[in-house]
Amino acid sequence: MGLxxxxxxxxxxxxxxxxxxxxxxxxxxxWGVLFSHPADFTPVCTTELGEVARLKDEFTKRxxxxxxxxxxxxxxxxxxxxxxxxxxxxxVNFPMxxxxxxxxxxxxxxxxxxxxxxxxxxxxxxIDPAKKLRLTITYPASTGRNFQxxxxxxxxxxxxDRYSVSTPVNWRExxxxxxxxxxxxxxxxxxxxxxxxxxxxxxxxTPQPNK
Ligand code: BEZ
Numbered sequence: 001m002g003l004x005x006x007x008x009x010x011x012x013x014x015x016x017x018x019x020x021x022x023x024x025x026x027x028x029x030x031w032g033v034l035f036s037h038p039a040d041f042t043p044v045c046t047t048e049l050g051e052v053a054r055l056k057d058e059f060t061k062r063x064x065x066x067x068x069x070x071x072x073x074x075x076x077x078x079x080x081x082x083x084x085x086x087x088x089x090x091x092v093n094f095p096m097x098x099x100x101x102x103x104x105x106x107x108x109x110x111x112x113x114x115x116x117x118x119x120x121x122x123x124x125x126x127i128d129p130a131k132k133l134r135l136t137i138t139y140p141a142s143t144g145r146n147f148q149x150x151x152x153x154x155x156x157x158x159x160x161d162r163y164s165v166s167t168p169v170n171w172r173e174x175x176x177x178x179x180x181x182x183x184x185x186x187x188x189x190x191x192x193x194x195x196x197x198x199x200x201x202x203x204x205x206t207p208q209p210n211k
Contacts, residue, residue, distance in 0.1 A: 002109040003108060003109060003125075003133055003136070004133070005133055005134065005135070005136070006132055006133065007132065007133050008130075008131050008132055008133075009023075009034075009108075009125065009127050009131055009132070009133050010023075010107040010108070011023050011024040011131075012103065012104050012107060014097045014098070014099065014103070014104055015074050015097070015098050016067070016074065016095035016096060016097050016098065017074055017077050017078055017081065017092070017095050017096045017098075018094075018095035021095065024131055026065070026067075027065060027127065027129075027131065029063075029129050030063050030064060030065045030129065031062065031063055031064040031065070031126065031127065031128055031129060031154060031157075031158075032064065032065050032066075032067065032125075032126070032127040033059065033064060033065070033066045033067070033124065033125070033126055033127075033150060033154075034067050034069065034108070034123075034124075034125045034127065035052075035066070035067075035068055035069070035122070035123065035124045035125070035145070036068070036069045036070060036105065036108075036110040036120040036121065036122065036123045037049070037068060037069070037070050037120065037122060038070065038116070038119035038120060038121065038122065038141045039070055039071070039072060039119055040070055040072040040076045040077060040079075040080040041076075041080050041083070044141070044142065044143070044144045045070075046080075046083060046084055046087060046088065047088065047144055048122075048144050048145055048147070049068060049084050049088070049092055049096075050084050050087070050088020050089070050090050050092075051088070051147055052066055052068070052092075052094065052147055053084070053088070053090040053091060053092050053093050053094070054088075054090045055147055055151065056093050056094060058151055059151070059154075062151065062154045062155070062158065063129075064154055065094070066094045067094060067095050067096070067097060068094065068095070068096040068097065069096065069097040069099055069104055069105070069110070069120065070096070070097075070098075070099065070119075070120055071099050071100055071102055071105060071118070071119065071120055072098060072099075072100065073098040073100050074096075074097075074098035075098075076098070077096045077098055081096075099120075102120075105120045108123065108125060109123075110123045112138070115140070115141070116141070119141065121138055121139070121140070121141065122138065122139035122140070122141060122143070122145060123136065123137070123138050124136065124137045124138075124139075124145065124150060126150070126153060126154065126157065128157070128161075134157050135153050135157070152171070152172060152173075155172075155173045156171060159177065159208070159209075159210070162209075162210070163177075163191075163209045163210070164179065164180040164182065164183050164191065165177040165178060165179060165180060165206070165209065166178045166180065168205075173208070174208055174211055175208065176205040176206060176207055176208065177205070177206060177207075177208055177209070178203065178204065178205060178206075179191075179192060179196055179204040179205075179206055181202050185198075185204075188204065188206070191209075192206040192207075192209060194206060194207045194209070195207075
């Protein structure tokens with residue numbers, strides 16, 4: 001059985017484009033997004049890394065560190081970064097792990113042998129400050145990821161960790177949220193002073209509490 005939501009993520013040391021790091025120490029008290037891509041000098045990955053670089057401030061605002069990985073060596077990542085800056089207009093501003101021995105890829109199950117024996121798939125892992133795994137998504141090599149969705153999930157996770165709520169379909173920061181069914185109506189009146197709408201006893205909506 002591979003890594004599952006709620007598991008403490010494996011710790012490791014690895015060479016990266018920002019030097020050697022120890023993963024849990026590097027995360028510190030931050031949230032983390034670890035994402036793998038199939039290979040360096042490939043077109044879809046080039047666009048993805050440019051986008052993550054452009055979104056760096058958005059991740060920082062959410063107390064989140066991002067780190068990339070492929071099974072190519074660090075020296076190749078550094079060569080490729082020049083192309084990313086040239087073609088995407090943004091310099092890569094986060095570390096990329098070089099994993100030629102597939103040490104980290106194996107720990108996180110990033111090689112799916114029936115897709116490819118050689119390449120890591122496009123995996124995304126969100127890790128919370130307790131180092132627990134909170135989200136995994138796996139995309140096929142041919143589909144570039146939507147990193148706005150990763151930011152959206154971070155917003156949701158950080159909100160539900162503070163309040164007894166969950167977030168509905170397509171929710172975005174600032175929209176109404178769902179009151180947990182474990183909260184009685186009586187308690188909800190105190191906890192959610194902006195009020196709430198009851199569509200069904202199990203479906204109560206309230207304005208986002210911290211807005
Ligand atoms: C790409 O990034 O474009 C890519 C990488 C591996 C397989 C297919 C596409």
